Amino acid sequence: MFNLDQETNKDSYINDPDLRNAFYYAINREVMLFNSGW
16 A cells, blocks of 8 residues: 555655554554444
């Protein structure tokens, strides 16, 4: 889905750690809400 290789794609915005953490948090939050029945 995303090219996270630091060498070939090091200038991509997706390699920004804060943005990646935000994505992971959003995805995990959706999964948790779904699994908890909300």
